[in-house]
Each structure stands twice: as C-alpha cells, then as structure tokens.
Amino acid sequence: MDKLTLLSHINLFDELPKEDMDLIDQNSTMIPMKKGTQIMIPEQPLDVLFFLKKGQVRLYRMTPQGKQFTTDILVDGNVFGETESFMLTDKQTFAEAMTDCHVCTMDKGKFESFIRTTPDVSLKLIQILSYRLKETYDLSEKIALGDVRYRTLFLLLKMSEKNGTRNKEWQSINMKFTHEDIATMVGSSRETISLLMSKLKKEGLMKKMLLGYSIKADEIKKILME
Secondary structure: OOHHHHHOOOHHHOOOOHHHHHHHHHHOEEEEEOOOOEEEEOOEOOOEEEEEEEOOEEEEEEOOOOOEEEEEEEOOOOEEEEOOOOEOOOOOOEEEEOOOEEEEEEEHHHHHHHHHHOHHHHHHHHHHHHHHHHHHHHHHHHHHHOOHHHHHHHHHHHHHHHHOOEEOOEEEEOOOOOHHHHHHHHOOOHHHHHHHHHHHHHOOOEEEEOOEEEEOHHHHHHHHHO
C-alpha cells in the first residue's frame, strides 16, 4: 500500500500542497495493524500522533467499575494521539483497531517542526479537538441519562452523521460493527442489544444493508427529542 497515496485521502491534509505531503511522507512511518490491536494504552503513553489512513479505530476509557466506555469511533482520515503541543486524546484514553487498519505515525519532534511551517494544520487540529470534546460531552450525557434504547438510538444516529450518506428518508451507517461493539459502547449486554436491534428493524427504524445498516434519521431525531 502506497503511503503517499493514502495520505492524500486524510481529511486533515486535503488542502496541503504536494510538497507538504512529500514532507509528511518522509517523516512518518506507516504501520499495518490487525483488528483488535491496542494502539494506545494509558499505562504505555506514546508521544506521537496517529493518522488513520484506512480502517476503523475505537477510542474508549475505563469506568471506575472496570467497564469500557466508548468516546468515539474514528474512520479514514481521522487523527488521534498526543504530543506536548497537541492532545487530541487524553491520557486515560485507549485506542483499539476495530478492523484491519493502516496507520501513519509521526513523533513529537518531526510533527512540531512540520506544523511550525504549516499553520493551517494547527488550526485544523484545534477544530478536531473542539469537535471531539463536544462529542464526548454529548455522548457522556446521553449515556448517563437515557435508557438502553435511547442510548442505542443516539449512538446509531451519531455514527450515521459521521460518515453516512442520505437516500430519501434513509441514512446509511458506513461503519463495520457487531452487536457486541454496540453493547460495549452503550454499557449493555450483547443479548440485550441483539433483541433491541431486531425490534428496531421491525419498527421500521433501521434495516440491514449489504455493507452495514441504514436508519430513518429524522424519525430517530424526533424520538430522541421527546
């Protein structure tokens, strides 16, 4: 897999000229990772930024009770990790590959040298951080206040808004996930989520597609606002 070709698809670098892309290519390392790989662990901090070129990565934290609490699901083009200058995830965050992934890493020195000459990158990183903080707050609030059905509908809606496509009243969820993944994200059991997903299909709020699911986003929004 060509690293430079993949870098051209990263959202953060959409507007960078080729010479900047070449510089990133020279100063980064591409790493293929298998599904289930722990990319970041709080006990083993890494002073690097990760650029997700292909695949899905789950960011999560551990509750005091030892349960996993998913804060975000990243797809192609996302950036995560931290250096002294930028913390796009906090020190308690785990990162796990949900699918086979290709990740590009850049260490603190090389990255900070690069952003000193490309201030547009700094601005985009700040925008990403602001968005991620808001998403984490919203998700935390919904999970704390809602029941399992409410939390699941909220999560499905957020996933569809992240990278889905609209087809009349249906909005796709272009991500790979299992019932176990959803259960972990909303703090429930796989059995409960399996029953709930079946019920949502019968109610006409979601349907299985060849490559994932589609939901009736507008109807779900109305339910969440009740």
